[in-house]
Amino acid sequence: MTSVTTPAELASRDNIVKILQESGLQEPSLIDMLDYAIELFESMGLGKEYYGYHNIDHELAVTYISLLSTCTTKNKMNFTKSDIRHIYTAALFHDFDPLKIMDKPHEMSVLSFITSNKDVLNMMRKADVDLNIVKMLILRTTHPWSGQTRDVAQAKIDECFASSELTRDNVELQEHYMNLGWYLSVVDRICGYALGDFAHAMVLAKMNAHALAWHPSLIVRRSVAYFEDLLNNESKMCQHVLSSIPYELRKNFFNAVLSFMHLRTKEITIQAEYTYDNLRFVPTIETMEARNNPEFISTLFDIFAELPKPLQFSPESFEQSIRDPEIILNTLRLNNCTGEILGFAKGGPLESYTLDPRINDVNYALHNTVFLEPLALRMGYWGLGGGQQMRHLFVMQAHTKMFKYLTSFALRDVIQSRIDREEAEFVAKFDPERWDYYRIKL
Template identity: 60%
Template sequence: MVQNGLEDDCYIEMLNYTIDLFESQGLGIDYYGYHNINHELEITYVSLLAAKQKKIDFTPEDLKYLYVAALFHDFDPQKNVDKPHEESVLKFISMDRKLRQLINTAKLDLEIIKVLILRTTYPWSGELKTNAENQIKQSFQSSDLTRNNQPYQQHIMEIGWYLSVVDRISGYATGDFAKAMEMAKMNAHALAWRPSLIVRSAVAYFEELLNKETEMSKVILKVLPKEMRKNFFDTVLSFMKIRQQEIAIQADFSYENLKLIPTIECMSTRQDSNFAKALYEIFLELPRPLQFEKENFEQSIKDSHIIINTLRLNDKNGEIVGFSKGGPLEKYKLREEIRDENYGLGNTIFLEPLALKMGYWGLKGGSEMRHMFIMQAHSMKYKYLTSFALRDVIRSRIDKEQAEFVTLFDPERWDYYRIKI
């Protein structure tokens, strides 16, 4: 900020205000969604860090607009899905008295900030693009600075283009592949995607960025520090490599060179620490909100009240590529919003989210393990099974399994449900 002439109190105050707002609305560092405070600060940081690129000549005034737009571009406190709605963002920055006061102190035009935020609409195509362009025209007309100034309007649109590409690069340049994979899982979890889409969608995202936004992404990456460029390209290559592995697994499965065998694990196997270690590694691939009993993982594996099935390759002694796990509802500390009427009655078994290695989702192994788990729960005289699943998956089970929603969660749409066994 100081290097880019943003040392005045009003800019520091905006930064502090943004952090306070995100935290107070539950969108701080603990919010498990892609569009949290970390994302907002990364975009702001990288947009200033790469400002010396050679494509657009930023004036000191441009940098002020870029900073404010980057800082607030995704702030949508009333979100019912993780992906921010640009119109909600604009409504907030127009109505919030404190922010308006800070923008006035900085002598900035709110309409120009709106244009920059609207240009970050993604994808910039189809109806989304048309709607954004219509609002951009209105903002240009409403501003004394841009109303009859076509070259300046074009310049603002170029700054918006720059910000939109920074928006898509930043998170993957500011950390290694482990961070990038966590971000991809956060995005999938918050947008209620099936796990089989995570890597496929990431590859499509990067290919589109590097093919359709070559011109802008090149100049941004060129001025970023070497370590950040390395992070970005390592991430792209790693996702592509994993996608190749996924396709190879799917090919083997369709040629019947590979079989997935659901297996009931006996207690003697479950006492082996190597068995627990193999399961724990797969468990860690789950998004963080789906990692139940993490602290007591190994002890729970050895607990005879817990049901554990694995998914093995080719035979019941083969490599473990997934598992299902669960036990009496009373053994679990679930989200405090959940009020399960059966809690304490000993008649309900809780099935933790299924865990599979990347590449093995979508091959029906998960549903086979789930059915095996339900059969075991039935033999143990449980009346009900509860678990979490995507909202559309639960809806599809209403007729087949008499599933019922117990508690719904937004924006994730990853809900708590019950079936009668």
């Protein structure tokens, strides 16, 4: 395990196959299912390049941790080989939503797919896997497991139990499979954070936030709530899962939990200081002398690197862009114009950027539009108005350069709120991210 350097390498096809073989689960159909699932995700654009939480890496992580934890003698739940085959199959397909209206899969769409796909059904049959049990296991991964969401899923689960010859009129076995589903649900939420260090955990949190269109100020807050809910309300099953995985993976998970809690404490401290007027934000237009300073550029790049990957425009030419006098730049400094740099706004002529080919901007090549890159701000300072101050200053800078329009990306709800206030208009909408391209007239 020490030779593996990344979570993706750890939860790889080869390692999954290795556990299957070492555990006596050598049916060729199980490996066929694995290869088929990988091909499905990649063919749907949900492979490693998809910047969303629910991609093939996550699916393999759930499958790997499921096998790792259920196939060990440390696990006190005494899983049978039949149990493991069913959990394995459900783990492989639990997030494959061919409709993909949003990043978070719709369980009913997943079930519709596996019920109608002849290849999947044939492989399940060869592996002696009951379709209805797999369906109910997937339904039990529904989150949150409360309120109407739970009630709808439970009704479907009851239908699965009634349809399966294994569980029909067998309350004891139904309860057994409900526990297996609960187990898979907890693995689903623990696995990614157990496979890597805190840097990896933060990447996962940002991927999830980007895919669910969360404001950056919510990332840490909701991550802490996520872990607290898991550890406080599902402590029994969490203990079963965590006690059955290797020490290093348990350590990774709890390091992630503690690190997010530490960040949340820091956020609250910053918010309190801001509320008490002990700190203030100073948007600053930087001189070209400063913009050519390597230390200044390095500081900005560190902040830039905190953005989710899809929001990082041309990282390879970042330094060059900072030095370019045609690029509009301002920073947000702490307390005064020479204070610590907390963030920055950057952009330039629309023609300087290569945008998504799905964007048809009628002003492209007319040299009348400035493109504002996504605002970059240090973690902990989102939601306090600093971004708005930088954006306002950027608009003023664009005015002085005689641009007629400004375009950028923002969350759909944010753009909607600007339609009346700034006469913003949608130019292109993107799903499932809901991170859309808009235009305002300057």
